[in-house]
Amino acid sequence: MGRQAPVILKITDPATVRALGLCNGKIMTGKEGVDAFYGAPAVLCVLAPKDDPTAVWDGSSVITNMLNEAASLGLGSCWIHRGREQFETPEGRDILKKAGIDPDAFLGIDSVILGIPDGPLPKAAPRREGRVFTIG
Ligand SMILES: Cc1cc2nc3c(=O)[nH]c(=O)nc-3n(C[C@H](O)[C@H](O)[C@H](O)COP(=O)(O)O)c2cc1C
Structure with missing residues (x-):
């Protein structure tokens, strides 16, 4: 629908x-x-409108794509949880207000930290078997 809500x-x-x-x-x-x-x-930090029924899932896709983009650029990154709680604190709410984001209208989803890796990026672990189920 092209809402681009997060x-x-x-x-x-x-x-x-x-x-x-x-x-x-x-x-x-x-x-x-x-x-x-x-x-x-x-x-x-990714946030999405509180009244959006798919806020968490939309925001999580944004985060996942940012992690992939960071890797493609050679940056180090990590998903950081507790995005909702961090923006419910007085400090978090103040940061949102300073940035022009209404803390009452937006839900913190989670965050991506970024940096320049100081060593080689770890290799992806082998994919675990038995995680795809089929019917029919
Ligand atoms: C929803 C979610 C929340 C995460 N929160 C944190 C976090 O708060 N701190 C952290 O160091 N890593 C966090 N991570 C990263 C994970 O600890 C882990 O490094 C990453 O998912 C890679 O997992 P794997 O080694 O099993 O592939 C989070 C990952 C996900 C998917």
Whole structure:
């Protein structure tokens, strides 16, 4: 339908990346000082309209495609969870407001951290058998 409903918040300002990484790390561990973004210099946060019934799936496809694009460009990347919770916190809501995204209208899906790999990218694991089922 060409709605292109998900939006992407690109954060490269070091202080904001760090603040959001710590916020996410606290949600993950319950502890202060844990950077869930592993010191990555950039994060792309995907959000989608709260009233969109396919928000999570649309946003997840955006993330998957960004991971593939990052790999094709030789960048290191990782999917980072807790996107919903991170943008429900006061810090997360403030970041959205500063970027011009209404925190009451948009649901955090998840994020992609990006960086320059400091070594070779790991080889893909062999595909596990028995994951395709057929009927008929
Ligand atoms: C929905 C989802 C959420 C993830 N969240 C995180 C995360 O918060 N932190 C992290 O280090 N990796 C996260 N990952 C990456 C996974 O830990 C794992 O590295 C990646 O899915 C590759 O898995 P594989 O080694 O089984 O192929 C996430 C992956 C997915 C699909």
